[in-house]
Amino acid sequence: MFLCLANAKKRLPLLSSFPFSSSSSIDRITTKLRPFPDYSPRKPTINDADLVRDLTTALKQRRSEPLRRILAPFAQRFRPDHLLWAFSYLRSDLPLAFSLLHWCRSRRHPIPAEALAIAAHLSVASRNLEFARQLLREGLQSHSRFVEQVIYTYKHWCSNPYVFDLLFRAFVDAGRLSESRSLFFHLLSYGITISTDSCNALLSHLAVDEIQAAFTEFPESGLRWNVVSYNILIHSLCQVRKLEEAHGFLVKMEDKDGVLPDVITYSTLIDGYCKSGELQEALKLLSEMSSKGLNPNSFTYNSLITLLCNDGNVVEAERLFMQMLSYGIAPDAAVYTSLINGYSKKGNLFAMHRLFTEMKTAGHAPDAVTYTVLISGLCSNGKMLEANEMFVEMLSKGLTPDEVTYSTLIAGYCKEGKMEKAFHLHNEMLHGGLLPNVVTYTTLCDGLCKQGQVEAANELLHEMCGKGLVLNVCTFNSLINGLCKAGNMDQAVKIMRDMEAAGLAPDIYTYTTLMDAYCKSDDMDQARLLLKEMLDKGLQPNVVTFNVLMNGFCGLGMLEDGKMLLKWMLEKNIRPNATTYNTLMKHYSIDKNMKAASETYKGMLALGLIPDENTYNILITGHCKSRNMKEACYYYSEMVSKGFNLRKSSYNALIKLLFRKKKLQEATRLFEEMRAMKFVADKEVYSIFIDVNYNEKNVQAVLELCDEVVEKCYVSDHFPATFVYAIPFTSFETTHPTYHCFRLKKNNFLPEEDNIASIIESVEPGFFHFNTGLVIFQSLQNHNGSIHYAFVIEKLGCQHHIETSKCREVAFLLKINYDETIIFFICKFL
DNA sequence: GTAGGGTTAG
Numbered sequence: 105m106f107l108c109l110a111n112a113k114k115r116l117p118l119l120s121s122f123p124f125s126s127s128s129s130i131d132r133i134t135t136k137l138r139p140f141p142d143y144s145p146r147k148p149t150i151n152d153a154d155l156v157r158d159l160t161t162a163l164k165q166r167r168s169e170p171l172r173r174i175l176a177p178f179a180q181r182f183r184p185d186h187l188l189w190a191f192s193y194l195r196s197d198l199p200l201a202f203s204l205l206h207w208c209r210s211r212r213h214p215i216p217a218e219a220l221a222i223a224a225h226l227s228v229a230s231r232n233l234e235f236a237r238q239l240l241r242e243g244l245q246s247h248s249r250f251v252e253q254v255i256y257t258y259k260h261w262c263s264n265p266y267v268f269d270l271l272f273r274a275f276v277d278a279g280r281l282s283e284s285r286s287l288f289f290h291l292l293s294y295g296i297t298i299s300t301d302s303c304n305a306l307l308s309h310l311a312v313d314e315i316q317a318a319f320t321e322f323p324e325s326g327l328r329w330n331v332v333s334y335n336i337l338i339h340s341l342c343q344v345r346k347l348e349e350a351h352g353f354l355v356k357m358e359d360k361d362g363v364l365p366d367v368i369t370y371s372t373l374i375d376g377y378c379k380s381g382e383l384q385e386a387l388k389l390l391s392e393m394s395s396k397g398l399n400p401n402s403f404t405y406n407s408l409i410t411l412l413c414n415d416g417n418v419v420e421a422e423r424l425f426m427q428m429l430s431y432g433i434a435p436d437a438a439v440y441t442s443l444i445n446g447y448s449k450k451g452n453l454f455a456m457h458r459l460f461t462e463m464k465t466a467g468h469a470p471d472a473v474t475y476t477v478l479i480s481g482l483c484s485n486g487k488m489l490e491a492n493e494m495f496v497e498m499l500s501k502g503l504t505p506d507e508v509t510y511s512t513l514i515a516g517y518c519k520e521g522k523m524e525k526a527f528h529l530h531n532e533m534l535h536g537g538l539l540p541n542v543v544t545y546t547t548l549c550d551g552l553c554k555q556g557q558v559e560a561a562n563e564l565l566h567e568m569c570g571k572g573l574v575l576n577v578c579t580f581n582s583l584i585n586g587l588c589k590a591g592n593m594d595q596a597v598k599i600m601r602d603m604e605a606a607g608l609a610p611d612i613y614t615y616t617t618l619m620d621a622y623c624k625s626d627d628m629d630q631a632r633l634l635l636k637e638m639l640d641k642g643l644q645p646n647v648v649t650f651n652v653l654m655n656g657f658c659g660l661g662m663l664e665d666g667k668m669l670l671k672w673m674l675e676k677n678i679r680p681n682a683t684t685y686n687t688l689m690k691h692y693s694i695d696k697n698m699k700a701a702s703e704t705y706k707g708m709l710a711l712g713l714i715p716d717e718n719t720y721n722i723l724i725t726g727h728c729k730s731r732n733m734k735e736a737c738y739y740y741s742e743m744v745s746k747g748f749n750l751r752k753s754s755y756n757a758l759i760k761l762l763f764r765k766k767k768l769q770e771a772t773r774l775f776e777e778m779r780a781m782k783f784v785a786d787k788e789v790y791s792i793f794i795d796v797n798y799n800e801k802n803v804q805a806v807l808e809l810c811d812e813v814v815e816k817c818y819v820s821d822h823f824p825a826t827f828v829y830a831i832p833f834t835s836f837e838t839t840h841p842t843y844h845c846f847r848l849k850k851n852n853f854l855p856e857e858d859n860i861a862s863i864i865e866s867v868e869p870g871f872f873h874f875n876t877g878l879v880i881f882q883s884l885q886n887h888n889g890s891i892h893y894a895f896v897i898e899k900l901g902c903q904h905h906i907e908t909s910k911c912r913e914v915a916f917l918l919k920i921n922y923d924e925t926i927i928f929f930i931c932k933f934l
Numbered sequence: 935g936t937a938g939g940g941t942t943a944g
Binding site for chain 2: 273300301302303304305306307308330331332333334335336337338339342366367368369370371372373374375378401402403404405406407408409410413436437438439440441442443444445471472473474475476477478479480506507508509510511512513514515518541542543544545546547548549550576577578579580581582583584585611612613614615616617618619620646648649651652
């Protein structure tokens with residue numbers, strides 16, 4: 105069963121008892137003011153009165169003695185409500201009153217609401233605001249009708265209205281927002297208005313619509329919002345991308361309310377525009393604020409720098425950074441971090457390190473976010489060793505990694521397919537008291553899916569739901585991708601429909617993923633249907649969507665449709681990228697239509713697109729296959745000059761072509777280079793050089809290459825070296841005789857009859873013509889007890905015995921021409 | 935009591 109989607113949709117906690125209706129407050133204001141009640145404490149009994157009088161007298165007279173000793177004689181008879189009367193006696197001696205309260209609390213007596221209220225009033229009156237705040241918090245926590253007690257005791261004990269501000273704040277701090285609002289209006293009836301500062305504290309906890317409601321409703325009671333209030337409102341509107349409204353308030357605050365916007369107001373709105381990618385609007389505001397004499401600061405610039413970096417325009421971002429410096433605005437760690445991130449996302453690790461050094465030199469200590477950015481850059485560029493070193497460095501600096509840092513590292517390991525390491529980190533974060541978040545889980549889920557473990561991914565997501573985390577669209581897209589790659593299209597589509605039904609809208613990733621899967625299963629009709637559905641929903645396809653379709657059309661040989669698609673893209677003003685063109689070129693090259701490939705390449709350049717490594721590799725392999733050595737060499741030298749590298753297939757193709765065109769020296773150089781780059785050459789390429797060396801009677805080189813090709817091309821997870829006793833090596837279709845290479849790996853083990861059978865089984869079918877009895881292994885025992893291996897070339901009826909008793913390893917190179925007779929074989933004793 | 939930088943999917 106796949107995920108139940110009941111809790112898929114993220115719901116904001118609703119303040120249901122928080123109806124901001126403006127009519128009710130008007131009624132309240134017109135109501136006549138209520139006076140505060142007169143306080144009349146309960147009358148004590150004679151015994152209680154005596155006890156309290158004796159106790160307070162003792163406290164006053166013996167104040168140098170330890171409290172516990174003074175109060176010991178009263179401890180048995182003392183009740184918490186004695187505090188109420190004691191406070192009257194100690195009103196002029198507050199430290200004693202509070203000591204008594206502490207003593208009472210230390211005896212685990214619950215403090216009556218009335219006593220807490222009185223103590224809070226006394227604290228406010230004596231300007232001990234922090235203590236008052238604590239008392240009010242305690243009162244709210246432990247008594248349901250505490251507010252009434254504060255009001256009831258107010259007139260007699262304090263008459264400082266600030267106590268209500270503190271009470272209001274205590275509600276806000278406790279997250280009891282609707283009660284704080286009720287308190288606001290309740291107090292109006294007594295003529296008390298909560299301060300704007302405290303109302304701002306409430307605002308900063310509210311959702312945007314609630315803030316807006318409060319904005320109209322609260323001033324009806326005479327409250328005046330200040331610049332901070334507007335900043336909170338504007339920030340909140342920006343967060344929900346209501347930029348026009350936010351901008352409207354920037355104008356209104358000054359024009360209608362006479363509240364002047366400050367740097368924060370402008371920076372907030374500028375950031376809003378930046379987050380929406382509206383650079384021009386942001387820049388307009390930047391000049392507007394300057395013209396008003398408001399100086400942009402590092403916050404202001406950072407928003408702009410971040411936007412430029414996200415657009416991939418790091419150069420412009422750094423230019424802005426320099427401008428900021430030239431204006432004497434000091435950068436901070438955040439600004440450096442943004443730039444570092446910009447370069448890391450571009451894959452420019454050199455510039456990333458450069459800025460990191462610059463930042464430290466300028467005296468800005470990198471923080472956990474900076475390190476996370478660095479780690480992220482290293483991870484996404486496949487530098488996991490360095491990423492891990494950076495993580496260790498971060499720890500050594502005493503910085504604490506958080507969920508984001510861990511998720512970043514986990515994503516790095518997932519990308520490498522190292523799921524064990526990824527889960528190890530996941531456990532490490534749990535041990536460190538960190539809770540993996542939805543991103544962590546999505547990352548792990550994606551990693552599992554990419555390893556083909558969709559079921560495990562599904563289980564993981566169930567675990568995640570069980571922890572109360574809500575799946576987001578990325579999570580579903582990962583799972584959908586996993587199902588697609590596992591060929592389970594029906595389930596993938598079902599998940600999409602389910603998420604839709606649960607109110608989580610599939611996005612461009614969802615559609616592109618599914619379209620890609622349909623394209624790859626040659627179902628262009630379904631892909632087209634999805635494209636239509638997506639367009640109908642108003643989702644705009646982007647370059648990736650088009651690339652997926654391009655790949656689909658081209659993969660089916662529908663190159664004309666591919667060309668049309670490119671045209672359509674350009675019409676829709678969606679800028680193709682190198683991948684778009686590479687796909688077309690690749691398929692032209694597969695079709696051996698290098699003319700069309702070259703034209704496509706020209707079109708790409710005409711559009712100002714920069715060819716990437718892939719572009720060159722496609723052109724080179726294509727021209728090689730078409731035996732256009734000149735063109736292949738031209739693109740090769742151009743790519744080298746741009747610092748790009750050949751990939752494996754291009755090396756192989758180019759080497760073969762060079763060899764064919766008798767450019768042995770060039771071919772050899774590339775073969776050496778390719779091996780130095782740790783690429784594995786084709787068996788065919790190995791055969792070329794084995795043959796070349798054989799012809800040059802360079803037996804040592806022949807054997808080395810034989811060993812290498814066996815090691816690299818035949819020994820694999822399925823054929824571990826220790827279990828593969830004989831590995832055939834064969835190759836190409838040329839005029840060369842076929843080589844067979846056998847490598848017998850021995851650990852003082854000699855094949856028994858049974859093992860010979862397994863040798864035979866392990867041999868690639870079709871080559872080792874055992875059935876026809878072409879080549880047989882035998883182990884024979886000599887009369888002196890030493891064991892021989894024997895090749896029996898049955899067809900030829902001759903046997904070759906090799907003494908192996910002294911050998912750990914034997915390599916053979918057999919050169920057989922099936923049509924004629926055996927030509928030679930070489931054995932190598934190690 | 936208010937603003938900026940980091941993690942996930944095609």
